[in-house]
Amino acid sequence: MSRLADHLALTFHSVSANLGYEDFTVPDVSMLTLVITIVSIFLVSKIIYTHCFGPLSKIPGSIINTVIPTTMLYHVYKETIDLGFYEEHKKYGECVRLGPNLVSVTNPADWKRVLMSHKFSKTMTPNITIMGAPNTFTTDDPELNKTRRRLLKPAYTTTHIAAMEDKILESGPMSFKRKIDDAIQNRSRDKKPSGAVRINYIDWFHYMTFDIIGELAFGQNFGMLQRGDLMMLDGIKAINTINSFEIFVPILRNFRWLIAPFSLKNVRLVLDFTWDVINKRIQETKNNNGKPVHQDILQVLIDAVDTETGKKMNKPELVSENTLQLLGGTDTSSNTLSWTMFLLMVYPEVYHKVCKEIRTTYPDRSKPITYTEGLAKLPYLEAILYESMRFKPTSGGGTARRVPEGGMMLASGHFIPAGTEIFIPIYSIHHDKKLWKDPHVFYPERFMVNENSTEKDVYERKRNFVVFSSGVRLCPGRNLAWCEMFMTLANLLRDYDFWLPEDMPYGPDVIDEETGQPKIIPSRMAITIAPRYPQRDGWICVKHNTDYLMTTFAH
Numbered sequence: 438m439s440r441l442a443d444h445l446a447l448t449f450h451s452v453s454a455n456l457g458y459e460d461f462t463v464p465d466v467s468m469l470t471l472v473i474t475i476v477s478i479f480l481v482s483k484i485i486y487t488h489c490f491g492p493l494s495k496i497p498g499s500i501i502n503t504v505i506p507t508t509m510l511y512h513v514y515k516e517t518i519d520l521g522f523y524e525e526h527k528k529y530g531e532c533v534r535l536g537p538n539l540v541s542v543t544n545p546a547d548w549k550r551v552l553m554s555h556k557f558s559k560t561m562t563p564n565i566t567i568m569g570a571p572n573t574f575t576t577d578d579p580e581l582n583k584t585r586r587r588l589l590k591p592a593y594t595t596t597h598i599a600a601m602e603d604k605i606l607e608s609g610p611m612s613f614k615r616k617i618d619d620a621i622q623n624r625s626r627d628k629k630p631s632g633a634v635r636i637n638y639i640d641w642f643h644y645m646t647f648d649i650i651g652e653l654a655f656g657q658n659f660g661m662l663q664r665g666d667l668m669m670l671d672g673i674k675a676i677n678t679i680n681s682f683e684i685f686v687p688i689l690r691n692f693r694w695l696i697a698p699f700s701l702k703n704v705r706l707v708l709d710f711t712w713d714v715i716n717k718r719i720q721e722t723k724n725n726n727g728k729p730v731h732q733d734i735l736q737v738l739i740d741a742v743d744t745e746t747g748k749k750m751n752k753p754e755l756v757s758e759n760t761l762q763l764l765g766g767t768d769t770s771s772n773t774l775s776w777t778m779f780l781l782m783v784y785p786e787v788y789h790k791v792c793k794e795i796r797t798t799y800p801d802r803s804k805p806i807t808y809t810e811g812l813a814k815l816p817y818l819e820a821i822l823y824e825s826m827r828f829k830p831t832s833g834g835g836t837a838r839r840v841p842e843g844g845m846m847l848a849s850g851h852f853i854p855a856g857t858e859i860f861i862p863i864y865s866i867h868h869d870k871k872l873w874k875d876p877h878v879f880y881p882e883r884f885m886v887n888e889n890s891t892e893k894d895v896y897e898r899k900r901n902f903v904v905f906s907s908g909v910r911l912c913p914g915r916n917l918a919w920c921e922m923f924m925t926l927a928n929l930l931r932d933y934d935f936w937l938p939e940d941m942p943y944g945p946d947v948i949d950e951e952t953g954q955p956k957i958i959p960s961r962m963a964i965t966i967a968p969r970y971p972q973r974d975g976w977i978c979v980k981h982n983t984d985y986l987m988t989t990f991a992h
């Protein structure tokens with residue numbers, strides 16, 4: 438070692454002399470060697486300690502993750518957290534160590550216990566500074582979360598959703614239908630009168646969910662579906678991207694400008710717009726002698742008084758909560774609709790079966806199908822939505838909680854000490870072979886009672902269906918999401934025929950070698966799991982429903 442150090446010192450001297458820097462101070466190479474040796478010993482002993490003796494040492498997982506969460510960092514970068522964590526669980530089983538202080542669990546007994554109680558506080562929360570004030574989703578304070586959920590509750594009850602159903606129908610599926618009809622009419626006028634058009638359903642579903650939330654939480658239809666743009670879209674995308682990176686790699690909070698360099702001004706635009714809408718609404722109510730003019734989510738938020746403190750939300754809090762409606766209520770529902778539509782196209786037997794159910798139950802196309810009426814009458818459509826959210830859970834990245842004082846014993850017998858982060862990997866849970874037979878097969882019947890499934894089986898499956906999370910922080914917007922997604926599919930599938938364009942490299946016969954099932958378009962996970970290349974993969978052909986299908990289904 439010392440001969441090597443002497444040799445290096447000599448080389449430094451001759452190089453600096455050759456360069457004319459006679460006074461160049463040559464580092465004391467033996468000192469350098471010492472430092473490197475000490476750091477290496479420290480790292481190796483840390484690896485040995487955390488892997489072999491530390492409190493989490495018995496949890497299976499790769500050695501490198503015990504020191505640096507490399508799997509997580511890599512998949513955050515690639516936007517494939519859902520698939521990356523799934524591979525780790527496939528390799529190591531129901532509990533896997535994914536970081537020095539991070540353990541991911543798929544056993545229902547474990548994640549149900551974690552999600553059931555506020556004692557396990559939320560971690561990996563988005564940084565609140567971007568929204569100005571904490572909101573229901575971002576807060577890790579159980580008391581604040583409970584208060585906000587109490588305030589928001591009236592906006593999301595089934596009764597309130599039913600009261601808003603007409604608005605949802607109009608700004609959602611009816612508007613979508615008008616857009617298709619316009620496209621068909623324009624095409625017939627200009628080109629071949631085939632009556633069929635190609636549309637980008639991924640974009641259109643995205644626009645539609647914005648219009649619905651615009652109507653319910655901003656008191657105005659953004660007109661995004663008809664226009665195809667929204668000035669706030671860049672800002673919303675930026676908030677999602679920034680949040681996604683910062684949740685998993687908190688150090689990036691100090692380098693936010695690096696993640697979305699040109700978008701921070703667009704984020705401001707979103708918050709300013711929301712601020713403006715709230716001010717106008719408050720003024721409108723004042724002008725109406727204090728009586729609310731509208732009955733929507735925004736009004737519920739403005740009027741909400743906490744029964745325990747007697748306080749209303751202040752303006753920054755209102756802005757943060759109302760922006761959350763846009764962030765939480767658009768991508769989630771639109772991605773689910775896109776995945777469902779794609780899956781119907783590559784599983785034609787499911788598509789034909791659901792069209793038959795809807796078209797025979799509601800043959801009168803002049804009357805829109807509503808959620809309150811349709812849910813009980815269209816059980817196969819309901820099962821399709823369940824299965825699509827199991828198969829491609831848009832929230833599939835997952836969520837995390839911190840283990841409280843006293844630690845917890847996992848079902849596998851491993852003890853997890855207080856302070857450890859427990860990750861709930863939703864995609865992995867939905868594809869766990871112990872919970873789901875043939876998890877890579879899209880099979881809606883698994884959510885229906887039939888000769889193969891008893892009521893108890895279906896009940897159990899729904900208990901392991903965790904797309905809306907579970908327990909104390911269960912998604913409060915789930916009734917709204919179900920309502921808009923159900924009405925959209927019911928009305929579109931009754932009134933139109935859909936099929937994939939011929940030049941699309943996907944279809945029922947394009948098989949994925951690994952799963953033996955139809956290939957699925959690639960996805961990316963930035964807060965939600967979305968189709969990765971919407972401009973390439975989002976195309977579908979559509980025309981008005983023909984009698985051909987009706988007669989085929991009649992037999």
Ligand code: HEM
Nearest residue numbers: 573574765766769770773832836904905906910912914918
């Ligand atoms: C298919 C649609 C949806 C899915 C899959 C979904 C999924 C989820 C999940 C998994 C969580 C828990 C996240 C966590 O604990 O980290 C959540 C929370 C939340 N969601 Fe949804 N969501 C959907 C639609 C909506 C809609 C339409 C709204 C409102 C307009 C909404 C509002 C919220 C809010 C406010 C929270 C925070 C709850 C809390 O932390 O206490 N979501 N959602």
